[in-house]
Amino acid sequence: MNKIWxxxxxxxxxxxxxxxxxxxxxxIVVFPTFSAVADNEEVYNNTRMDGNPFIVIFSAEWCNKxxxxxxxxxxxQSELPVLVMSTxxxxxxxxxxxxxxxxxxxxxxxxxxxxxxxxxxxxAFMKGVEVGEELGIYAPGTVVFVNxxxxxxxxxxxxxxxxxxxxxxWDEASGTA
Numbered sequence: 001m002n003k004i005w006x007x008x009x010x011x012x013x014x015x016x017x018x019x020x021x022x023x024x025x026x027x028i029v030v031f032p033t034f035s036a037v038a039d040n041e042e043v044y045n046n047t048r049m050d051g052n053p054f055i056v057i058f059s060a061e062w063c064n065k066x067x068x069x070x071x072x073x074x075x076x077q078s079e080l081p082v083l084v085m086s087t088x089x090x091x092x093x094x095x096x097x098x099x100x101x102x103x104x105x106x107x108x109x110x111x112x113x114x115x116x117x118x119x120x121x122x123x124a125f126m127k128g129v130e131v132g133e134e135l136g137i138y139a140p141g142t143v144v145f146v147n148x149x150x151x152x153x154x155x156x157x158x159x160x161x162x163x164x165x166x167x168x169x170w171d172e173a174s175g176t177a
Contacts, residue, residue, distance in 0.1 A: 029152045031056070031144070032134040036085070038124035039098035044083055046150065053173040054081040056144045058132050061086055061093040061101045063140040067108035069160040073143075074118050076163035077170060082120075085128020087140050098125045145173040 035045035055073060059066035066084075073082060084105070086093060096104065102125045109118060132138060135155075145154040154169040171177035 029135075031146045031150050031152055032131050034128065034131045036126035036128060038083075038126040039102045040124060042124065044124055044126060049081070049083075049146070050150070051148050052081060053145070053147050053170075053175070054083060055170070055173070056128070056131075056146065057082060057084045058087050058128065058137045058140055058142040058144070059084055060088040060140040061096040061098075062088070064108075065159055066140050067105050069141075069143055070105055070120060070123065071109055071118060072161050072163055073166050074120060074123075076166040078118070079122045080170065082123045083128075084123055084125045085131060086126070087129055087132045087138060089127075089129045098127075101125050145169045147173045147175065 031046070033046055035043060038044055057066060057069055057073070059070075070082070070084065073080060084102075086098075086101075088094075102120065102123070105123075105125070106119050132142075135144070135152075141158055143156045143160050144152055145156075147153050153173045156165075156169070160166055168177070
């Protein structure tokens with residue numbers, strides 16, 4: 001019985017430190033190698049993005065919730081370099097081309113009176129299934145901030161609708177924090 005108590009005491013003494021010796025929090029994750037043709041027919045890849053911070057929104061052609069993140073990022077600071085990568089492997093998921101998907105995202109904040117909201121003209125919409133898989137992202141709704149060295153500085157899962165948080169994450173990625 002004393003051995004059981006001794007083991008219990010030892011395990012309790014060391015359990016608060018479980019994981020504390022790990023460098024997981026300090027582990028640097030580099031954005032994977034990629035090359036994709038966007039809806040504007042331009043090729044986006046690591047070489048094109050090298051030396052510049054950027055944001056990747058992992059979404060899908062059918063993910064209307066992701067439009068909130070797209071527009072909130074635009075409102076936080078317009079014309080940031082944003083790549084929107086689909087996690088859906090289908091060529092024209094939900095029957096949409098990449099250009100139609102981009103148009104649909106643009107129209108998200110248009111009002112019923114025909115008034116247009118912001119236009120996500122600087123955003124590039126493309127497939128990103130392999131990149132997502134390499135990062136363990138299989139479903140839409142994840143936003144990744146990448147610094148000028150290609151290192152991921154922040155991964156946010158879910159809708160980003162707080163422009164202050166977006167600005168903070170961008171400042172960290174761009175080195176202005």
